[in-house]
Amino acid sequence: MTDYYKGYGQFYVSVDCVVFGLNEGRLSVLLTRRAFDPGQGRWSLIGGFVRPTESLDTAAHRVLSELTGLDDIYMQQVGAFGEIERDPGARVVSVAYYALVNFDAHDRRKVEEHNGAWVDLSELPELVFDHPQMMAEAMARLRTRFLTEPIGLTLLPASFTLSQLQALFETVLGRPMDKRNFRKRAMEATCIEPTGEKDRLSSKRGAALYRFNPEVYERDRKFKF
Amino acid sequence: MTDYYKGYGQFYVSVDCVVFGLNEGRLSVLLTRRAFDPGQGRWSLIGGFVRPTESLDTAAHRVLSELTGLDDIYMQQVGAFGEIERDPGARVVSVAYYALVNFDAHDRRKVEEHNGAWVDLSELPELVFDHPQMMAEAMARLRTRFLTEPIGLTLLPASFTLSQLQALFETVLGRPMDKRNFRKRAMEATCIEPTGEKDRLSSKRGAALYRFNPEVYERDRKFKF
DNA sequence: TCAAAAGTGTTCAGGGTACACCCATGG
DNA sequence: CCATGGGTGTACCCTGAACACTTTTGA
Numbered sequence: 001m002t003d004y005y006k007g008y009g010q011f012y013v014s015v016d017c018v019v020f021g022l023n024e025g026r027l028s029v030l031l032t033r034r035a036f037d038p039g040q041g042r043w044s045l046i047g048g049f050v051r052p053t054e055s056l057d058t059a060a061h062r063v064l065s066e067l068t069g070l071d072d073i074y075m076q077q078v079g080a081f082g083e084i085e086r087d088p089g090a091r092v093v094s095v096a097y098y099a100l101v102n103f104d105a106h107d108r109r110k111v112e113e114h115n116g117a118w119v120d121l122s123e124l125p126e127l128v129f130d131h132p133q134m135m136a137e138a139m140a141r142l143r144t145r146f147l148t149e150p151i152g153l154t155l156l157p158a159s160f161t162l163s164q165l166q167a168l169f170e171t172v173l174g175r176p177m178d179k180r181n182f183r184k185r186a187m188e189a190t191c192i193e194p195t196g197e198k199d200r201l202s203s204k205r206g207a208a209l210y211r212f213n214p215e216v217y218e219r220d221r222k223f224k225f
Numbered sequence: 226m227t228d229y230y231k232g233y234g235q236f237y238v239s240v241d242c243v244v245f246g247l248n249e250g251r252l253s254v255l256l257t258r259r260a261f262d263p264g265q266g267r268w269s270l271i272g273g274f275v276r277p278t279e280s281l282d283t284a285a286h287r288v289l290s291e292l293t294g295l296d297d298i299y300m301q302q303v304g305a306f307g308e309i310e311r312d313p314g315a316r317v318v319s320v321a322y323y324a325l326v327n328f329d330a331h332d333r334r335k336v337e338e339h340n341g342a343w344v345d346l347s348e349l350p351e352l353v354f355d356h357p358q359m360m361a362e363a364m365a366r367l368r369t370r371f372l373t374e375p376i377g378l379t380l381l382p383a384s385f386t387l388s389q390l391q392a393l394f395e396t397v398l399g400r401p402m403d404k405r406n407f408r409k410r411a412m413e414a415t416c417i418e419p420t421g422e423k424d425r426l427s428s429k430r431g432a433a434l435y436r437f438n439p440e441v442y443e444r445d446r447k448f449k450f
Numbered sequence: 451t452c453a454a455a456a457g458t459g460t461t462c463a464g465g466g467t468a469c470a471c472c473c474a475t476g477g
Numbered sequence: 478c479c480a481t482g483g484g485t486g487t488a489c490c491c492t493g494a495a496c497a498c499t500t501t502t503g504a
Contacts, residue, residue, distance in 0.1 A: 077304050083280045176467085180485070183485080403496085404457085428503095430454085
């Protein structure tokens with residue numbers, strides 16, 4: 001460790017995660033009420049300070065693991081937020097991430113323990129600090145990736161119907177999609193393969209179930225909606 | 226300032242800028258040889274520590290202003306880099322940016338004073354720390370924006386020929402483009418308007434000069450290559 | 451007169467979009 | 478038997494890509 005850096009300011013560094021999940025077919029985000037001031041009691045993204053022993057990515061994974069019990073989560077950095085007064089409590093530079101979790105697989109008890117709550121995207125409460133910007137930016141990134149990479153499939157259960165998939169695309173992209181065109185593209189994506197099973201819950205006729213095959217995706221890289 | 230945050234680690238936070246400029250028609254980046262250890266003498270992006278009185282964006286602008294004398298520079302954040310050992314001298318979280326500067330307008334003396342040097346992109350030296358990743362990521366972002374937003378025009382002199390513009394696109398995107406298709410699209414971009422002048426330097430026949438009109442761009446938003 | 455860059459339209463193929471009806475079944 | 482969601486193909490348009498020759502003029 002050299003002496004040169006001495007004399008420059010140091011800052012708290014935190015991570016904040018926009019965690020998306022599909023709760024009862026509705027796109028939701030995991031929020032929490034802040035446990036301390038500033039902003040105690042207000043809605044906040046889930047986050048935490050980066051420890052000296054952690055990289056930014058590691059810190060984000062830890063925070064997510066603590067809250068959901070999941071270790072293998074799709075996660076992307078959104079960017080750094082560093083306005084001077086963004087956190088009135090202290091100078092904190094925060095790095096935002098977004099994550100996609102499989103709702104069925106996560107540990108609801110942990111969420112409760114940490115005062116977390118899944119909130120429907122269409123009913124977002126007012127968020128603390130600059131979390132609204134983080135949210136908006138995360139959403140924008142999610143949308144652009146959604147059409148060209150099979151990240152949306154991580155939100156769905158292991159087997160799913162094409163109607164579920166289409167509904168997911170429609171909520172994320174915020175626009176209706178043509179059923180026949182959608183299914184045509186799904187058929188062209190070789191990584192979406194039929195399980196042979198039928199889902200008999202959501203319709204009388206029953207809908208074919210599909211699963212995502214990551215190996216096939218790595219091989220073909222065909223995914224275009 | 227609350228006491229809650231006490232007890233968490235604090236870090237140095239820096240900004241690092243990938244500064245693109247068009248030097249003699251060649252796409253170049255502004256680099257510097259590090260003036261101190263760790264990595265003294267090695268090639269580095271230009272950067273500096275964020276001060277307590279600055280936001281991240283402000284710090285990036287200051288660093289750029291100090292080196293080029295320019296205050297109104299197109300700049301975009303690339304992301305935060307925070308591996309523990311990325312800087313062996315201390316724990317430093319760095320936020321990368323890329324910037325596009327008008328080569329003719331910048332202050333070369335300041336560059337020299339700071340040991341800066343414009344290096345042709347095709348002759349990039351080995352860079353210090355994780356600067357190669359920052360560089361690669363900046364380049365990737367530049368490329369994706371280049372086709373849909375008129376950011377490339379900030380690299381060119383106030384008036385330019387379509388050949389110059391095409392050459393710029395070709396170097397940034399790294400592929401040849403069809404001349405007729407290119408010019409057709411340039412004509413459709415109403416924000417690229419003829420000055421009425423001719424450039425007689427680069428060809429015997431002389432080429433029509435064009436300028437970029439930001440107001441027209443704001444109005445029409447037509448720019449697609 | 452020749453070398454060097456400027457300038458100019460058309461054709462074709464492929465992808466994206468729009469669109470409507472029958473099927474299977476549980477209640 | 479009917480209401481509900483599942484499942485299927487085609488026609489058109491438009492955008493993107495390929496392509497070659499004439500013009501101007503300084504050396």
